Amino acid sequence: MNYVRSLRAATVKAIEGLMASGALPPDLVLDAVAIDMPRDPSHGDVATNAALVLAKGARKPPRELAGIIAQALRSLDGVVAAEVAGPGFINLRFDDRFWHERLHEAVAAGAGYGTADVGAGTKVNVEYVSANPTGPLHVGHARGAVVGDVLANMLAAVGNAVTREYYINDAGAQIDQLARALHWRYREAAGETPGPMPEGLYPGEYMVPVAHSLHARDGGAWLGRPEADWLGPLGDYAIAAMMDLIRDDLAVLGIHQDVFSSERAGVARGGVDAALVALDAKGLIYQGVLEPPKGSKPDDWEPREQTLFRSTGFGDDVDRPIRKSDGSWTYFAGDIVYHLDKLNRGFDVLIDVWGADHGGYVKRMQAAVKALSDGRVPLDIKLCQLVNLLDNGQPVRMSKRAGTFVTLRDVVDAVGKDVVRFVMLTRRNDMHLDFDLTKVREQSKDNPVFYVQYAHARCCSVLRNAVETMPDLVIDHGAAPLDRLVDAGEIALIRMLASWPRTLEGAAESHEPHRLAYFLGELAAAFHGHWNRGGDIPSLRFLVAEDRGLTQARLALVAGVRAVIAAGLGIFGVAPVEQLR
RNA sequence: GCACCCGUAGCUCAGUUGGAUAGAGCGCUGCCCUCCGAAGGCAGAGGUCACACGUUCGAGUCGUGUCGGGUGCGCCA
Numbered sequence: 001m002n003y004v005r006s007l008r009a010a011t012v013k014a015i016e017g018l019m020a021s022g023a024l025p026p027d028l029v030l031d032a033v034a035i036d037m038p039r040d041p042s043h044g045d046v047a048t049n050a051a052l053v054l055a056k057g058a059r060k061p062p063r064e065l066a067g068i069i070a071q072a073l074r075s076l077d078g079v080v081a082a083e084v085a086g087p088g089f090i091n092l093r094f095d096d097r098f099w100h101e102r103l104h105e106a107v108a109a110g111a112g113y114g115t116a117d118v119g120a121g122t123k124v125n126v127e128y129v130s131a132n133p134t135g136p137l138h139v140g141h142a143r144g145a146v147v148g149d150v151l152a153n154m155l156a157a158v159g160n161a162v163t164r165e166y167y168i169n170d171a172g173a174q175i176d177q178l179a180r181a182l183h184w185r186y187r188e189a190a191g192e193t194p195g196p197m198p199e200g201l202y203p204g205e206y207m208v209p210v211a212h213s214l215h216a217r218d219g220g221a222w223l224g225r226p227e228a229d230w231l232g233p234l235g236d237y238a239i240a241a242m243m244d245l246i247r248d249d250l251a252v253l254g255i256h257q258d259v260f261s262s263e264r265a266g267v268a269r270g271g272v273d274a275a276l277v278a279l280d281a282k283g284l285i286y287q288g289v290l291e292p293p294k295g296s297k298p299d300d301w302e303p304r305e306q307t308l309f310r311s312t313g314f315g316d317d318v319d320r321p322i323r324k325s326d327g328s329w330t331y332f333a334g335d336i337v338y339h340l341d342k343l344n345r346g347f348d349v350l351i352d353v354w355g356a357d358h359g360g361y362v363k364r365m366q367a368a369v370k371a372l373s374d375g376r377v378p379l380d381i382k383l384c385q386l387v388n389l390l391d392n393g394q395p396v397r398m399s400k401r402a403g404t405f406v407t408l409r410d411v412v413d414a415v416g417k418d419v420v421r422f423v424m425l426t427r428r429n430d431m432h433l434d435f436d437l438t439k440v441r442e443q444s445k446d447n448p449v450f451y452v453q454y455a456h457a458r459c460c461s462v463l464r465n466a467v468e469t470m471p472d473l474v475i476d477h478g479a480a481p482l483d484r485l486v487d488a489g490e491i492a493l494i495r496m497l498a499s500w501p502r503t504l505e506g507a508a509e510s511h512e513p514h515r516l517a518y519f520l521g522e523l524a525a526a527f528h529g530h531w532n533r534g535g536d537i538p539s540l541r542f543l544v545a546e547d548r549g550l551t552q553a554r555l556a557l558v559a560g561v562r563a564v565i566a567a568g569l570g571i572f573g574v575a576p577v578e579q580l581r
Numbered sequence: 582g583c584a585c586c587c588g589u590a591g592c593u594c595a596g597u598u599g600g601a602u603a604g605a606g607c608g609c610u611g612c613c614c615u616c617c618g619a620a621g622g623c624a625g626a627g628g629u630c631a632c633a634c635g636u637u638c639g640a641g642u643c644g645u646g647u648c649g650g651g652u653g654c655g656c657c658a
Contacts, residue, residue: 036597039604049600052638062638086601087638132658172658263658293654294582306655317584317654324656331658359585360653383586385651427594430586432651434593443620446607450620458618465617499597506597518595521605525622532622535614543617558617580620 002501008035014072028057044091051088062088100482102498107477111566114501119159126152128353130167133242137249137408144384146424148353149255153571154508164257170239171264179235185211210241254573263334271337284310314367336368350379385432392438418574422449425517453577455524459562460578480556481549489530500564520568
């Protein structure tokens, strides 16, 4: 339950009451009325800008209007103070009972706390990873993989119907090169000595077992035959093998996507024609000649007439070619087909997670979706910046050419899936991220994963201790006398727990999973702080042997903290730790 | 040349969709274990939010321009 949301509804209702009674003009538009949580605690538990945004329409000075509205808000349930402050804010303060109810909700909901139905079943498609099927995933892919997966988790948690999807770029010249690499390894597997591998093929060792399994299946059937005979079949074989590899890599990260869409299959079933017809019907396809790019003009530039999509009508900078000069389709054409397919499957919202190096394609893709959906379906594209892999502060050298890049699997093997997932979310997705293999394994507050896990483990520790030291204590968090929680630190902790549903909704709506990482860090800090207060002031400790009711109430608070941390980590796909080693 | 992303404390970064006196971690200084896990906590110092105009009750946040860094720019995917 998002109490800020319900409080806004109550505020709007109160103002409407004033409008109906004639205290305020009847035609005020309340859309801009907002409830937010001031950073300065002296400004109350929540504040509303209602008087500021309505002053003009009400033809009253903001502070005078604020006084009228504040009077009405004082009768809301749980409100003990409504003060006019600053230019016309109304600061609301709640009684402890209000917060005790919030804690009760959190404890009752457990690790499911914060889930909501505000998504109302909106069909959302999240496409992520979509790495070319030419080799195992490397660290760079891990970021997009985690961002996409957690984005999907968040959206699902607030009530959207989410499909997790992977787009397989299994067409084009790269697949021919993959097939040639497989054939070269296959000759090796068959006992031939094929000589040095030609430039441009995929030299990685990972093709060796694929070649062996091919040889085991087909024997020497593909030896000594012209390329045209085997290029297609071996390409198919290699793609299937690479996708198995990639699916395994993703599984290691805890990722299981629902749909794997093939570029080649889309084109083969006539998707390009369908897309072309759809766009042509809107008058968006024409034959034309593009201007050369101004700054870095390619040496071999010559004007050519090509089939173009009028993307400039939808916010793009130039119209984009969808057909190459040799008559085959561009990559963009395949992507149009794919996104039209997503639209045809009835999604209300599309989200693509891409690497930042694809930023130049955002506008044209959004233009295409806008054109194909007549502006009805938004396409949000999340660009993920590079991950700098470090080891104890030193960059880890990687050479893709030599095939010595660090794979996703290497990193997961080194630090574990949970650490990889969490760390990938500790920066906004469009910021560079340093990933230090040494630092993320440290057990100190420098390590955000550890810090949050430590808070969770401490919660578990207290609950374990309660059972041990007070064996006859009845532990039923739902029935605990929460009115015993009156300490300012306790109430502050509850206030933070209560803001979790709002944080989750906000992060989901804005497609920003990193916000949850920061929230968890702040909650952990608040808990550690409160914990240590018990060191200075023994009466604030969670376990008070001579006061069972107080202990029960505080255990409920601990259970609430544990629930929210577990809920957040659950959305991250990270297992909460109950005990540190 | 054009487009997109970024510019906030010495460093690495948040900033609740435009709110009040801009925050956290690291680093620095000084403190806190007879005590539920000190693997932690408290306090202090540290700022022209790159710069300049503009929009309004109010701008780190929105608009325009400038500077600086990154990414990309027809027949690669």
